Amino acid sequence: MDFFGFLNFGLLDFIEIILVAVLLYYVYKLVKGTAAINIFIGIVIIFVIWQITKALDMKVLSTIFGAFIDVGILALFIVFQQEIRKFLLMIGSTNFATKRSFVKHFKFLKQEINTDTDVEAILEACTKMSATKTGAIIVIERNNSLEFVKDSGDTMGMDVNVPTLETIFFKNSPLHDGAIIIEGNRVTATRVILPVSKSTIIPQRFGLRHRAAVGITEKTDALVLVVSEETGQVSYIRDGEFVFYKGIEVLQEMLENDLS
Known part of the structure; x- marks a missing residue:
């Protein structure tokens, strides 16, 4: 031998x-x-x-x-x-024929950030809603289809921008309950009901809005931003976990990298 x-x-x-x-x-x-x-x-x-x-x-x-x-x-x-x-x-x-090609699944082959989603507008809206303690839950689709939860809400077709997001989550708006789904740079659904996580490790201070955010990221690869109605804190949830960050600029960079 x-x-x-x-x-x-x-x-x-x-x-x-x-x-x-x-x-x-x-x-x-x-x-x-x-x-x-x-x-x-x-x-x-x-x-x-x-x-x-x-x-x-x-x-x-x-x-x-x-x-x-x-x-x-x-x-x-x-x-x-x-x-x-x-x-x-x-x-x-996963649809390998879409803009997210197979090569982009390998991080070491990526050379530049390329996403259609207006991350800056989303974070600006979250910052403004945080200041007024307006509750919000924003789900950004990646590779996994979210059709199974979109059916629980209302179909939409609006471009992502600050006024649109603020209007949707305005407390007296009929659309503010539930989550919104963003695909590319379009809001495709509002008032969406998300699956609630049954995890026992989520801190008690977080309510159903955050549990719903964890729940959808446990079942799919979606990214979720949550604005707390009680504290105004903006939370970032990915892969069933709360992602900690320092400053809105860092969060923007993280989001752009995760969407690329």
Whole structure:
């Protein structure tokens, strides 16, 4: 047996390594910040140990770990059902023929920020609503389709600008209840009812508006901005998590990067 035989791999082996790395990266992104991350790390450790025992020809241990891995497949579908659903939704609803090409999914290949969404106008509106403590929840669609929640609201077709956003969320406006959906640079739905997160790690000071924001980002890759009606604070939620930032300029840069 050639000890250095593992170095003799071809182009297909290299492609396979890259694809496995990308797959593991996206799986990690799905479970990051949830209780499932510890389970995911544990499974990876057990798999690595199993491969080591097989390589060292430790038959008893490799058989035990192999049986655990085989039986654990069913357990994975049960434990990770929410994450698997989100992953399949992401794959199924991604349209690689749109402006977000396949290459743009790899951050290390991106050279410049390019988004149609007027992030500056959205943040200016949020800043003004924050000053008047006007509650708002703005959902920005990315790759995952939001049709399953848009149907709960009213269909719209308005350009994104400061007056439009302020008018929608004005307290006496009939459209201010619920969330709005932004696709590209258009408000496509208002008064949308979002799924509420059941997470127990969300601080008690946050109400249903914030739980709804977490809920939609748990199920899709959408980005959400929430203006608190009680404090006026502007929150940024992504991947089921509150994203902390320092200053509106930093938030704008983060949003533009996440939308590119």
